[in-house]
Amino acid sequence: MYKYDEFDQSIVDTRVAEFRDQVARRLAGEISEDQFKPLRLMNGLYLQLHAYMLRVAVPYGTLSSRQMRMLAHIARKYDRDYGHFTTRQNIQYNWIKLEDAPDILADLASVEMHAIQTSGNCIRNTTSDQFAGAAADEVTDPRPWAELLRQWSTFHPEFSYLPRKFKIAIVAAEEDRAAIKLHDIGLQLYNNDAGELGFRVFVGGGMGRTPMVAPVIREFLPTGDFLSYLEACLRVYNRYGRRDNIYKARIKILVHELGAAEYARQVEEEWAHVKTLGLDPPPGEFERIAAQFALPAFETGIADTVDRSDPDFAVWLDQNVKAHKQPGYAIVNISLKPVGGIPGDASSAQIDLMADLAETYSFDELRVTHAQNIVLPHVKKADLYTIWQKLVAADLASANLDLISDIIACPGLDYCSLANARSIPVAQKIAKRFEGLDRQRDLGELKLKISGCINACGHHHAGHIGILGVDRKGTENYQLLLGGSGAEDASLGRITGPGFDEDGVVDAIERAIEKYRTLRTDGERFLDTYRRVGMDPFKEAIYG
Amino acid sequence: MGNALRFRDDTAHEEPAVTLDAFLGQTNATAVRLESDEDARKLIPQLGQLALIEVAFPKFRDGRGYSAARILREAGYTGELRAAGDVLVDQIPYMRRCGFDSFAPEADIDTDALERALSRYEHVYQKAADGRSPVWALRHG
Numbered sequence: 001m002y003k004y005d006e007f008d009q010s011i012v013d014t015r016v017a018e019f020r021d022q023v024a025r026r027l028a029g030e031i032s033e034d035q036f037k038p039l040r041l042m043n044g045l046y047l048q049l050h051a052y053m054l055r056v057a058v059p060y061g062t063l064s065s066r067q068m069r070m071l072a073h074i075a076r077k078y079d080r081d082y083g084h085f086t087t088r089q090n091i092q093y094n095w096i097k098l099e100d101a102p103d104i105l106a107d108l109a110s111v112e113m114h115a116i117q118t119s120g121n122c123i124r125n126t127t128s129d130q131f132a133g134a135a136a137d138e139v140t141d142p143r144p145w146a147e148l149l150r151q152w153s154t155f156h157p158e159f160s161y162l163p164r165k166f167k168i169a170i171v172a173a174e175e176d177r178a179a180i181k182l183h184d185i186g187l188q189l190y191n192n193d194a195g196e197l198g199f200r201v202f203v204g205g206g207m208g209r210t211p212m213v214a215p216v217i218r219e220f221l222p223t224g225d226f227l228s229y230l231e232a233c234l235r236v237y238n239r240y241g242r243r244d245n246i247y248k249a250r251i252k253i254l255v256h257e258l259g260a261a262e263y264a265r266q267v268e269e270e271w272a273h274v275k276t277l278g279l280d281p282p283p284g285e286f287e288r289i290a291a292q293f294a295l296p297a298f299e300t301g302i303a304d305t306v307d308r309s310d311p312d313f314a315v316w317l318d319q320n321v322k323a324h325k326q327p328g329y330a331i332v333n334i335s336l337k338p339v340g341g342i343p344g345d346a347s348s349a350q351i352d353l354m355a356d357l358a359e360t361y362s363f364d365e366l367r368v369t370h371a372q373n374i375v376l377p378h379v380k381k382a383d384l385y386t387i388w389q390k391l392v393a394a395d396l397a398s399a400n401l402d403l404i405s406d407i408i409a410c411p412g413l414d415y416c417s418l419a420n421a422r423s424i425p426v427a428q429k430i431a432k433r434f435e436g437l438d439r440q441r442d443l444g445e446l447k448l449k450i451s452g453c454i455n456a457c458g459h460h461h462a463g464h465i466g467i468l469g470v471d472r473k474g475t476e477n478y479q480l481l482l483g484g485s486g487a488e489d490a491s492l493g494r495i496t497g498p499g500f501d502e503d504g505v506v507d508a509i510e511r512a513i514e515k516y517r518t519l520r521t522d523g524e525r526f527l528d529t530y531r532r533v534g535m536d537p538f539k540e541a542i543y544g
Numbered sequence: 545m546g547n548a549l550r551f552r553d554d555t556a557h558e559e560p561a562v563t564l565d566a567f568l569g570q571t572n573a574t575a576v577r578l579e580s581d582e583d584a585r586k587l588i589p590q591l592g593q594l595a596l597i598e599v600a601f602p603k604f605r606d607g608r609g610y611s612a613a614r615i616l617r618e619a620g621y622t623g624e625l626r627a628a629g630d631v632l633v634d635q636i637p638y639m640r641r642c643g644f645d646s647f648a649p650e651a652d653i654d655t656d657a658l659e660r661a662l663s664r665y666e667h668v669y670q671k672a673a674d675g676r677s678p679v680w681a682l683r684h685g
C-alpha cells in the first residue's frame with residue numbers, strides 16, 4: 001500500500017488547517033453560504049435533507065486495517081454508529097455537524113486519509129479494480145497509476161472549477177470491474193503487440209440524465225505521457241465544456257457534440273504543446289510509488305484446496321470467493337447486502353471486525369468495491385472457513401455477490417436533497433421478494449441497480465435490471481430498465497414502458513425474471529437472454 | 545469594486561483595456577480584456593506589445609480563466625495578468641499558480657485571510673505557471 005512521505009503528509013495536514021479556517025470564517029459569518037458552498041463541496045461536505053453529509057475519499061478503494069478502524073471511530077464518535085460505502089469506493093457519513101468537520105479531517109489525516117475533492121466541480125477520487133494486485137487476469141497493478149493521478153489532481157490549480165465534476169477510473173484487466181466506459185475518463189492498461197505497457201483512453205462516458213458509453217479517444221498512450229495527455233484532455237474540456245446548462249456540462253456532452261474524432265484531434269493538438277512543458281514526472285517517481293504496491297510476502301507450497309463439508313460455507317465459497325493469482329490464496333468478498341439491510345451500510349462494530357480480519361488474514365489490506373461491498377484481497381485458502389464463521393457471527397456472510405439481492409442503491413429520498421424517490425425501501429423489498437438463496441443462485445449473475453433520481457448515483461442505466469425513481473405529480477413512481485451493463489460489455493438499459501408504484505415495480509421485476517427463466521438457454525445470464533431476444537417478450541410479460 | 549491587489553514590482557498600467565475584437569482590429573493598444581468565453585490564443589501573435597491582459601471571471605464557478613492564464617504564460621507573456629470580477633480569497637492561490645499577478649475583485653478581499661491562504665501550502669503536487677517545483681521534483685531532485 002502507498003505510504004505518505006513528508007510531502008504528502010504536509011499537504012493533507014495543511015488542508016485540515018485550511019478547512020478549519022474556512023469553517024471558522026463561515027461560522028463567524030464572514031463568508032456567505034453561497035461562497036462557502038464550493039469550499040465545503042471541494043472537501044466532500046454536503047448539506048443534505050437532515051444534516052451535513054461528509055464523504056471521505058478511499059483512493060482507488062484501498063484501505064489498511066488502521067484506516068478502516070479510523071472509519072469506525074468516526075462513525076462512533078461523530079455520527080450515528082454507522083457509515084455508508086458508496087459506488088465510488090468512498091464512505092459517507094450522514095449525520096455530521098459542521099463544527100465537527102475539521103476535527104474529523106484531522107483524525108483522517110492521522111491515518112493518511114482525507115476528504116479532498118470528494119465533491120465539487122473538480123477531479124474526483126480515482127476509482128479502480130477492487131481486485132487490483134490480486135486478480136488472476138490483470139496485466140499489472142493499476143493502483144500506482146491511480147496514486148500518480150491522485151497526486152496530480154490534488155488541488156490542481158487549473159482544473160478546480162471545471163464545468164462539472166470529473167471522474168476517472170482505471171483498470172488493468174480485460175474484465176472491467178470498475179465500469180470505466182461510464183466515466184468521464186476511463187483508462188485501461190494493456191500490453192500492445194510490441195509488448196509495451198500503455199493505456200487505452202476512453203473519454204466521455206457517464207450516466208446522469210444523458211447516459212453515454214465512452215468512445216476510445218486514443219488506442220494506445222505510452223505510460224510516459226500519462227499525465228501530460230490527461231492535462232490536455234482536461235484543458236480542452238475546461239475551455240470548451242458547456243457552462244450554460246448544468247445538465248449539459250459534463251464532458252460526455254462536449255465529446256458527443258464535437259464528435260469523438262474532433263475532440264481527439266483537439267486533445268492531440270493541445271497535447272503537442274502541453275508535452276513540451278515538462279509536466280510528466282520522471283520514471284523514478286512511478287517506480288517509487290509502484291515499489292509500495294509490491295506483492296505481499298505470500299507463502300508458497302501451501303494447500304490449494306478447501307474443505308467444503310459445511311454446506312452453508314460451500315455456498316458462500318462458491319458465490320463470494322474469487323480466484324487469486326497466487327496458488328493457495330483467494331479473494332474474499334464481504335457482502336454489505338443482507339436481506340432487509342441498507343445496501344452499503346456497515347456499523348462501527350462491523351467495520352472494526354472487517355479491519356481485524358484484514359489485519360489477521362489479508363496482509364492488513366481491504367478494498368471497497370463500486371458495488372458497495374468490501375474485499376479482503378489476499379486470504380489464505382486454509383483460513384477461509386474461520387473467516388466465514390466470524391462473518392456469520394457479524395451478519396456479514398450474505399452469500400449473494402453479483403446475485404439479484406446484491407443491489408446497488410443510492411441513498412435516495414431517505415437522505416438526499418436531490419432525490420425524487422426513495423431507493424432503500426425498494427431495494428429492501430426486492431431483496432425480501434427474492435430472499436431464498438437457491439432461487440437467487442438459480443437466476444445467476446443479475447446486477448440490479450436503483451437510483452432515486454435522474455442523476456443516476458445508483459447506476460440504474462448500467463443495471464441488467466435498473467430502476468429509476470421519479471416524482472410523478474407528487475407521488476413516487478419507478479421506471480424499469482432492462483439490458484444495461486457497466487462491465488467490459490458496457491451498454492445502457494432501456495425503459496420497459498410506463499412506471500410503477502413501489503410494490504408494482506417489485507412485481508414487474510418478478511414477471512420479467514420468470515420470463516427469463518422460460519427463455520434462457522444453458523448458461524445464459526438474464527442480460528444475455530435479454531440481448532438475444534430483445535425487449536418485446538419482457539414487455540409482454542410485464543404489461544401483458 | 546473591491547480593493548485591487550497587485551503582486552508586481554513595476555508601476556501599474558494605466559491605459560484602459562480594450563475588448564478582444566477592438567484589440568485584434570487595431571495595432572497600438574497595450575491593454576486588453578478577455579471575456580471568459582474568448583480564446584486566449586488569439587492574443588499570442590501580439591503578446592509582445594501587451595502590458596496588461598485582464599481576464600474576466602463573471603462568476604467564481606466559471607473556471608475558464610485559469611486555462612487562459614496558463615496558456616498566456618506558457619506562450620511567454622510576462623506582462624501584468626489580471627483576474628477581474630467574481631474573484632474570492634480562496635480562489636486566489638489557484639489563480640496565482642496559473643500565472644495571475646494582479647486582481648480586481650468585485651467585492652473587498654480580506655487581506656489577512658488572503659495572506660494566510662497564499663502562504664499556507666508549503667508544497668504542491670503539480671507544475672503550473674508559477675515556477676514552483678512539484679513534490680515529484682523535490683523527491684527526485
